[in-house]
Amino acid sequence: MEGRNANTKRKKVEAEREGESSTKKLKVTMGVETLDCPICYEPLRPPLFQCSVGHCICSSCRGKLDKKCPVCSIKTSFKRCFAMEHVVQEAKVACSNEKYGCAEGVIYYQKEEHKKACLNAPCSCVESGCGFAGPTKVLLDHFIIQHKCMSTILPDSGTVSLRLQPGLHVLRCTETSYFFLLNMSSEPLGYAISVTCVQPNVTEPKFKCNMEYDCIMTGCRESINCHVRSSSLSDGLPIVYDLIIPKGKISDDPNGIMLEATILSRSCLRGKAPAN
Structure with a gap:
């Protein structure tokens, strides 16, 4: 009976740890060009597309291209890049009005929209x-x-x-x-x-x-x-x-x-x- 209770407690602790790991946040730095479209230089926002090599572009630029990637010049068919979409949806930056009291973390591709509506703008x-x-x-x-x-x-x-x-x-x-x-x-x-x-x-x-x-x-x-x-x-x-x-x-x-x-x-x- 004691062994069964110990096993139950161990599983509960492991479950709690897994729950904690799912909410962990990692602060990283990366070049802005990673989150910007290489064609229009605007922030990447879903839906995103990639060539066969892996170069990501925004949907607006995708609609203006033929079957040739403007980055690597390889003929390709552009497909949705769900992995990069997940990255840009999680990439947050500090508001440009942080020094005036705005503590909100802003999704990178929404930073301009937030700036226009931020109540802490000076x-x-x-x-x-x-x-x-x-x-x-x-x-x-x-x-x-x-x-x-x-x-x-x-x-x-x-x-x-x-x-x-x-x-x-x-x-x-x-x-x-x-x-x-x-x-x-x-x-x-x-x-x-x-x-x-x-x-x-x-x-x-x-x-x-x-x-x-x-x-x-x-x-x-x-x-x-x-x-x-x-x-x-x-x-x-x-x-x-x-x-x-x-x-x-x-x-x-x-x-x-x-x-x-x-x-x-x-x-x-x-x-x-x-x-x-």
């Missing part, structure tokens, strides 16, 4: 002489803590009233990977205001903004509807302004001007029922 500080860059959440804290920028939470309704002074004003969103940056600049003709959605992956405008300035003292009422630009701020703030309030129509208030802003996604606007 956005830049636009304050003169700063040079800081980091993920949007880190940059938001940087503006508020390091540069003492005023900040306001943008409610779910999308409408907020705030007091603007020349400089930057941050609109924080809850549970999003982006934030909005209002910039008010004193220009010869008046105060010029712009709004930017700060996010690493620049896309077509996804938001619309309505800004309204209404001053009882001067009787001035200025408003505008505009698309919100997206930017990583790597090229600085946009030089185009969305709203200009003439200087002669601004109340003399040292605390700045009161502005009401509504920022909504375009999808929300399309879903709204038409007003009666």
Whole structure:
């Protein structure tokens, strides 16, 4: 009985070891050309094909060739190379934004797709002489803590009233990977205001903004509807302004001007029922 129990325990240990070996990872280095198509130099991705000698090419290049391998010039018939497909599906590299906090291992042939969608891609500080860059959440804290920028939470309704002074004003969103940056600049003709959605992956405008300035003292009422630009701020703030309030129509208030802003996604606007 004891011998049977010992044998059972031994088999269990061996099974556990085999299970462990199946999940082992081996870090290796290899030339990039090993994982790139020798014809188009793009990363190899399944389905892959090989000539009779063993040269692998991507499916896109395979469709453009006759029966001659462009690498070895041997007449051949190209067949699927499942072994190499397994290799490229397991070959992972660090994200190019690793230093900004992305810890994800990326399949080599998907590295460009990941880079375009990576939430840790850096956005830049636009304050003169700063040079800081980091993920949007880190940059938001940087503006508020390091540069003492005023900040306001943008409610779910999308409408907020705030007091603007020349400089930057941050609109924080809850549970999003982006934030909005209002910039008010004193220009010869008046105060010029712009709004930017700060996010690493620049896309077509996804938001619309309505800004309204209404001053009882001067009787001035200025408003505008505009698309919100997206930017990583790597090229600085946009030089185009969305709203200009003439200087002669601004109340003399040292605390700045009161502005009401509504920022909504375009999808929300399309879903709204038409007003009666």
